[in-house]
Amino acid sequence: MVKDIIKNADEKMNKTISVFKAELATMKAGRANPTMLDRIQVECYGSMMPLNQLGGVSAPEPRVLLIQPWDKSSIKDIEKAILKSDLGINPTSDGSVIRLIVPELTEETRKNLVKTIKKTGEEAKVAIRSIRRDANEKIKTLKKDTTITEDEAKKAEDNIQKETDKFIKEVDKMIESKEKEIMAV
Structure with a gap:
């Protein structure tokens, strides 16, 4: 039951990353794509x-x-x-x-595009944190119903936090990579 909650949260976080990747791909970086x-x-x-x-x-x-x-x-x-x-x-x-x-990007256009990317990245992070919150609430409910022990709940919450941290880092890397791509053109 706890494994299902963690697995479900992991799948949703992966989906969030996929959506963010797709959004980044549609943002022009001075090159035709x-x-x-x-x-x-x-x-x-x-x-x-x-x-x-x-x-x-x-x-x-x-x-x-x-x-x-x-x-x-x-x-x-x-x-x-x-x-x-x-x-x-x-x-x-x-x-x-x-x-x-596709026109060359001006300095101002690049800066605006980087702002948009960061904003979109922040939205992806918020979505990931929301998934973590939902999963943690489900675990707390199981603990309250005495379906799982205090230790199992703590371990599950730690696992979910590790997954959250991993996906947040991935979003940060994607933002950084796209920012370099845009500023280097």
Whole structure:
């Protein structure tokens, strides 16, 4: 029972790390990366669709993204979605492909991006701590119901704290790594 609580908390913390990783991947760092477009939803065929389901996205050059729509009639819809997004990039089209030139990051843009990364990282840490709190409450309930002993509860809480510390360190490393990547470009 205690093992299930710890295992569940571990899985949730892992999921939080995965979500944070995915969010970091979508943040532009002055280099073209197809994952930058993962969050863009295109209104096409009467519904909202992820851009990557409407065409192939590649990065043929360090600062160029190339979108090759499978259906040429969706080019205008894709361009409109990119313009509406928070990317701040103007698409150019030749009728069959869309090119996005990723601009060089200015010093101010880099600093703002680092702030956003740190804020997102802090949100991930808060989520991890929340998972720890929930797990600890479940353990306290088991101890109160005398399902487990005081020692077992203490040991379980220590294990959960170790997991929490491990995941918080991982978030810090990811923030630091992304910050270096952005400031070095």
